Amino acid sequence: MSNIAYFPKPHVDQRPGKRERTKTANRQAILDAAREVFGELGYDVATVRDIIRRTGLASGTFYNYYKSKEEVFDALADDGARRFRPLLREQSDKATDFESFLRGAILAYFNFVATEQESWRINRPAGEQIPHARATPEMAAVFDEVREGFAKVLEMDHAPKVDLDYLTSACIAVAREIGDKMLDRRPVDTEGAADFAAKLILGGVSALPRL
Amino acid sequence: MSNIAYFPKPHVDQRPGKRERTKTANRQAILDAAREVFGELGYDVATVRDIIRRTGLASGTFYNYYKSKEEVFDALADDGARRFRPLLREQSDKATDFESFLRGAILAYFNFVATEQESWRINRPAGEQIPHARATPEMAAVFDEVREGFAKVLEMDHAPKVDLDYLTSACIAVAREIGDKMLDRRPVDTEGAADFAAKLILGGVSALPRL
């Protein structure tokens, strides 16, 4: 190649150095591979080497990024929570009372998990159980976000003070459980499920939708 | 020893043969050992050999009874559910309406888990997480028992038909979650927790106890 009329590309590249880039790329590659492997083999059967093999990296490299299979799983859960948080925040921001916040948040959650389900639990062996996500930082943040959302809208409603920790735990538990059950039904009806969950929390059994 | 005046014990022993007895004894010994080991080392760290060592049996013997550590854990959970079932049945039998059944069942459950907690989670390493119990036959039976109990008392109340699967799932989820949180508080207040859970399910947030 002639170097006449060759202008070296000025080094205005704002991206971080190559080291930094491959680092985040590897981290992401491992995460993606783990998602696939967990989905195909099931969490229990999958090994660290199954995951790292799919990335083309060496086995030792895995341990430069995560300590164990469990930690990758936590990272996946954490990632999910991180991506869900803005959606939750959106509901919190536009909510004017307890009911609107609750309904919005639950529906947002159900739509979120339904989408997630489609995108990566593609063909999991039947009966395989995925362990419940442990308490990751982002999941704790989601909990706090819900809690603070509740505090805000209950304040708006001039509602009497209640045990916010219990209330938050209970609502999340209901959403989680009904969400799971919802995904087992065909067709997946996020709105029906959200209506059920919201009405239960808002008014108890007597307020539930009739069949 | 003289055999004068020796009356051989007539063989009226109704107990099963020795083989059968050692079999159930071993099975139970392994279960007890597992409870202890899980409690002391934590579920993740515990190995099959930790468990079997404590029984004095050989490592191979373990596999004559259980396929893996997970299966022992499931057996423990199953055992818990089996012992809880009669308590639940008692509430179901004496209940005359939805409210009395719900309150009775939740309080029975909270007292049950509080007792269990004392008896075998004696000194678990802090922060250690015990995996959520998988779906065992007895746990499914508990689910059905709750479901049928609901069906019965809702019938008594002449209440409109609702989605019983969702309702049962949601109630169990609330009980589980509030139960967990309850155990983290000192002093453990089963009645307060039961009151909260029952009121939430019966009348929604607006019916919750005020602080």
Add this chain to the structure above:
DNA sequence: GGGCCTTCATGACGCCCCGTCACGATCACA
């Protein structure tokens, strides 16, 4: 009581996965 068959406890063995580490390549910076 003796002989025979069945059942099951035993612990050594091979397998596989795990986590580490010394080495070498590549990048950042001077």
Add this chain to the structure above:
DNA sequence: TGTGATCGTGACGGGGCGTCATGAAGGCCC
């Protein structure tokens, strides 16, 4: 271009897992 730091690499030792050949002991019939 030289130098130090960073990180990918894969071979290696360690250890838990599940199996299996063996032998001991219970059950059973004569």
